[in-house]
Amino acid sequence: MSRFAIPLAVFIVLVAFLAIGLGHDPRTVPSPLINKPAPDFRLAQLHEPSKSFTADEMRGQVWLLNVWASWCVSCREEHPLLVELARSKTIPIYGLNYKDKRDDALAWLSEFGNPYLLSATDTDGRIGIDYGVYGVPETYLIDRDGVIRYKQVGPLTPGVLKDEILPLVKDLSK
Amino acid sequence: MKRVGLQLLLLCLGFLVLSGRIAAQEARPLADDPELEKRVMNLSEELRCLVCQNETLAASQADLAVDLKREIREQMKAGKSDKEIIAFLTARYGDFVLYRPPVRPTTYLLWFGPFILLVVGLGVLYRYLKQRRELTNQQPLSPEEHRRAQELLKVAPEKEPA
Numbered sequence A: 001m002s003r004f005a006i007p008l009a010v011f012i013v014l015v016a017f018l019a020i021g022l023g024h025d026p027r028t029v030p031s032p033l034i035n036k037p038a039p040d041f042r043l044a045q046l047h048e049p050s051k052s053f054t055a056d057e058m059r060g061q062v063w064l065l066n067v068w069a070s071w072c073v074s075c076r077e078e079h080p081l082l083v084e085l086a087r088s089k090t091i092p093i094y095g096l097n098y099k100d101k102r103d104d105a106l107a108w109l110s111e112f113g114n115p116y117l118l119s120a121t122d123t124d125g126r127i128g129i130d131y132g133v134y135g136v137p138e139t140y141l142i143d144r145d146g147v148i149r150y151k152q153v154g155p156l157t158p159g160v161l162k163d164e165i166l167p168l169v170k171d172l173s174k
Numbered sequence B: 001m002k003r004v005g006l007q008l009l010l011l012c013l014g015f016l017v018l019s020g021r022i023a024a025q026e027a028r029p030l031a032d033d034p035e036l037e038k039r040v041m042n043l044s045e046e047l048r049c050l051v052c053q054n055e056t057l058a059a060s061q062a063d064l065a066v067d068l069k070r071e072i073r074e075q076m077k078a079g080k081s082d083k084e085i086i087a088f089l090t091a092r093y094g095d096f097v098l099y100r101p102p103v104r105p106t107t108y109l110l111w112f113g114p115f116i117l118l119v120v121g122l123g124v125l126y127r128y129l130k131q132r133r134e135l136t137n138q139q140p141l142s143p144e145e146h147r148r149a150q151e152l153l154k155v156a157p158e159k160e161p162a
Helices: A001-021 A073-088 A104-111 A128-129 A158-172 B002-026 B034-043 B063-077 B082-093 B106-136 B143-159
Strands: A042-044 A052-055 A063-068 A093-098 A121-122 A140-142 A146-153
Touching: A042 B002, A042 B063, A063 A073, A073 A093, A073 A104, A093 A128, A093 A146, A121 A128, A128 B063, A146 A158, B034 B063, B034 B082, B063 B082
Parallel strands: A042 A121, A063 A093, A093 A121
Antiparallel strands: A042 A052, A063 A140, A140 A146
């Protein structure tokens, strides 16, 4: 009996580790920016390039910063969800148009709808680096004190929105 | 005559060297300063490309990797040390960008786990060998068993296919 008990136990432990490993999404990298102040930036606005937008002017509000680009395929996937969220007026959504051409970006928004109160243009991707962006789309939930409370890498899903983001928004807006 | 031949040879060699130089210049590194580019490459060998994950930043041609190398290059030009640049990157992308994770409580298992396994393995092996030796010492073969063993050893070659 004990002859088999030990190998069996080792085997079960191994299977457990492998099962946990398979469940992990290797593309999500834990962000060190959670619970850290959102890096400030001053960028030109997409629709009115003469005007600028800064992260700091959002102090006092809970808001979403969504990193998007017209060349990004998964952005189309999450876009209807953002449009719907914008319509519900639960939370202000701002866009960070990442490494995009202005004309393409504007055409994209007029085709798929514009959920953003405004989009800032990060043409050379420098602000993206400050935010640790590595896979567009990414979404940051930022609280009243300008602290990043949640980060979603990859497209938002109804599940993530309902189970993670909206409860957090409710909490932070108290 | 001999002299002319030598001069011709030298001329040819000169062209060879020159053409080599020209070719080398065509594949010029991205920065104008090869020393700096070498530093950029050395550092980015240690860093992971976040898009491809199993590739170093140095090897990757992904958009983000190119941007990050540009960032590293600029920071080096500004006189930042490798350590400062690594701190800059880990503040944004986490320890994940490092191919050599830092030693800290959360990575103890990663760093020391293999050695612990080695020690455990050696212990198990030692105990097993000791047990086996004791077993053979305590219970030597009886004459009857000895005879059977001899027989089996004798018979064995005949059983093998021709």
